[in-house]
Amino acid sequence: xxxxxxxxxxxxAMRIDPQALLWIxxxxxxxxLNAPADLWGTIDHLRVPDTDDAMRLxxxxxxxxxxxxxxxxxxxxxxxxxxxxxxxxxxxxxxAGLILLLGPLVGRPLAEGLAAVLWPLLLLGLFCLxxxxxxxxxxxxxxxxxxxxxxxxxxxxxxxxxxGRVDHHNLQIIAMVGLALCMIRGGLRAGLLGxxxxxxxxxxxxxxxxxxxxxxxxxxxxxxxxxxxxxPGFLGFGLGLGLAAFPLFAGQTAPALWGTTYCDALSPPWxxxxxxxxxxxxxxxxxxRHLAASRARLALAAACGALLLGGFAVLFPACLRGPFPGMxxxxxxxxxxxxxxxxxxxxxxxxxxxxxxxxxxxxxxxAGTATWAAIRGPERRIFRIVALFLWPGAVLGFVQLRxxxxxxxxxxxxxxxxxxxxxxxxPALRGPRxxxxxxxxxxxxxxxxxxxxxxxxxxxxxxxxxxxPDGAIACHSDAAVAPLAALPAGTVLAPIFIGPSILLRxxxxxxxxxxxxxxxxxxxAIEGLGGREADLRRQVVAHxxxxxxxxxxxxxxxxxxxTAFATRLTRGEVTVPxxxxxxxxxxxxxxxxx
Numbered sequence: 367x368x369x370x371x372x373x374x375x376x377x378x379a380m381r382i383d384p385q386a387l388l389w390i391x392x393x394x395x396x397x398x399l400n401a402p403a404d405l406w407g408t409i410d411h412l413r414v415p416d417t418d419d420a421m422r423l424x425x426x427x428x429x430x431x432x433x434x435x436x437x438x439x440x441x442x443x444x445x446x447x448x449x450x451x452x453x454x455x456x457x458x459x460x461x462a463g464l465i466l467l468l469g470p471l472v473g474r475p476l477a478e479g480l481a482a483v484l485w486p487l488l489l490l491g492l493f494c495l496x497x498x499x500x501x502x503x504x505x506x507x508x509x510x511x512x513x514x515x516x517x518x519x520x521x522x523x524x525x526x527x528x529x530g531r532v533d534h535h536n537l538q539i540i541a542m543v544g545l546a547l548c549m550i551r552g553g554l555r556a557g558l559l560g561x562x563x564x565x566x567x568x569x570x571x572x573x574x575x576x577x578x579x580x581x582x583x584x585x586x587x588x589x590x591x592x593x594x595x596x597x598p599g600f601l602g603f604g605l606g607l608g609l610a611a612f613p614l615f616a617g618q619t620a621p622a623l624w625g626t627t628y629c630d631a632l633s634p635p636w637x638x639x640x641x642x643x644x645x646x647x648x649x650x651x652x653x654x655r656h657l658a659a660s661r662a663r664l665a666l667a668a669a670c671g672a673l674l675l676g677g678f679a680v681l682f683p684a685c686l687r688g689p690f691p692g693m694x695x696x697x698x699x700x701x702x703x704x705x706x707x708x709x710x711x712x713x714x715x716x717x718x719x720x721x722x723x724x725x726x727x728x729x730x731x732x733a734g735t736a737t738w739a740a741i742r743g744p745e746r747r748i749f750r751i752v753a754l755f756l757w758p759g760a761v762l763g764f765v766q767l768r769x770x771x772x773x774x775x776x777x778x779x780x781x782x783x784x785x786x787x788x789x790x791x792x793p794a795l796r797g798p799r800x801x802x803x804x805x806x807x808x809x810x811x812x813x814x815x816x817x818x819x820x821x822x823x824x825x826x827x828x829x830x831x832x833x834x835p836d837g838a839i840a841c842h843s844d845a846a847v848a849p850l851a852a853l854p855a856g857t858v859l860a861p862i863f864i865g866p867s868i869l870l871r872x873x874x875x876x877x878x879x880x881x882x883x884x885x886x887x888x889x890x891a892i893e894g895l896g897g898r899e900a901d902l903r904r905q906v907v908a909h910x911x912x913x914x915x916x917x918x919x920x921x922x923x924x925x926x927x928x929t930a931f932a933t934r935l936t937r938g939e940v941t942v943p944x945x946x947x948x949x950x951x952x953x954x955x956x957x958x959x960x
Contacts (some may be wrong), residue, residue: 572636
């Protein structure tokens with residue numbers, strides 16, 4: 367009896383707080399985001415997930431080596447003139463700062479690797495803090511912890527914040543989620559901050575333009591429908607966007623280029639829209655007291671919008687065709703449309719690339735859940751705003767994978783509150799309603815879909831496109847590319863996707879890398895590696911190429927009916943006196959031009 371009594375008294379003290387358990391799960395998720403081998407590979411060998419990450423580090427090195435802040439030309443890319451990058455120094459600066467801070471402690475090489483690990487992890491911490499505070503404010507502490515847990519499980523988020531991910535998409539996710547949270551909070555101060563975050567996103571890159579435009583339309587629509595109570599948020603957004611865009615532009619753009627139009631970076635066309643948004647918000651604010659009817663507010667807002675868009679079309683017609691106006695059909699077909707981030711969901715499925723299941727379905731389910739809650743839930747305005755950012759990703763992501771990059775950051779804002787409500791209601795549910803709620807809750811956690819993707823991959827044959835992703839990754843790895851550094855410096859013609867790794871790991875220059883501003887280099891690689899011997903030799907002479915490098919796992923596209931000369935050369939089926947084979951360790955095949 368005494369033992370029973372002691373046990374009965376001790377039981378409450380041993381009970382685990384459910385919220386503490388959730389935090390333990392979050393901590394475990396964060397600790398297991400990156401395998402130890404991947405962390406050390408990034409620290410010791412600068413293994414990064416993507417070609418963009420490698421090119422970012424090349425730009426950071428140039429900045430630290432003394433290249434001017436406004437000088438964003440990569441001089442070892444298509445030498446001797448080089449290629450002007452459209453990427454922002456605002457992203458280079460904090461990474462360079464980390465390297466400078468760590469360098470005296472661990473040495474420059476390890477400092478670069480540590481910075482490549484720490485930068486995305488710091489951004490992940492900031493993102494999770496924003497998600498937690500935003501959800502907690504509206505839905506309580508348990509929903510907030512669940513939202514953070516979902517964020518650490520979301521494959522689309524994890525890939526943007528993993529070790530080595532120094533590209534700019536993670537910053538854009540943070541900026542757009544911050545904008546949405548400011549819209550939810552409302553008011554002039556929140557609007558100012560949201561507009562400034564939108565301007566910062568534009569300075570970093572233009573991928574979020576559709577989301578910023580929709581945010582502006584939503585806030586304008588609220589003012590049209592509600593009048594003065596919605597004016598502070600609308601006015602604040604316009605002021606924040608317009609007032610921040612111009613100094614951010616001036617801070618990263620050389621004065622000599624202030625009048626130059628670029629459709630792929632913050633420049634006069636986009637400043638026109640930002641400044642026009644500021645002017646429109648001011649005009650509407652000044653006229654508000656005289657516009658009692660929503661129809662009058664709609665007429666004024668429509669007139670401002672028509673002037674804004676009409677002026678854009680007249681002044682900057684080239685940008686109406688998108689960010690790649692100078693791209694040739696050859697480059698579009700044999701490079702742009704072969705890049706994974708440009709592929710559609712049906713193309714992924716047809717190729718047996720089941721990883722799309724880890725990205726896309728959870729986004730659609732979150733958008734649908736947010737829409738349902740916006741119609742029937744108690745917090746309708748919150749979910750209307752979240753749905754506003756989710757649906758463009760779902761629609762654009764179906765056509766191009768890169769369309770989901772920003773939108774996936776909003777999944778936790780829906781999943782946290784939804785799962786919290788399911789847990790609350792579950793004891794009272796029975797039968798189909800219970801199983802339906804469980805299915806929705808599980809479906810909002812990306813890991814569920816990741817398991818399905820792995821299962822589909824295990825049960826189906828190799829991807830229908832016949833390309834070996836593992837072989838391709840091996841071709842631009844440190845082990846493959848670093849041996850090239852032993853050769854005297856020269857210009858290299860290599861497959862497009864290997865270019866950034868060569869710039870990062872060797873002193874060589876490259877002709878081709880996966881960037882749309884370098885059309886001559888892309889053309890040289892496509893024609894040289896995919897054509898006849900005469901095509902290859904013509905590109906070698908035109909670009910002063912000293913070394914030819916090929917990847918056996920990723921031969922060039924055959925541009926003629928017969929197999930490309932470079933592919934046959936790689937297989938050992940042909941030899942020519944003007945190319946001398948060079949024996950190096952690794953998977954790459956290398957020739958010196960005589």
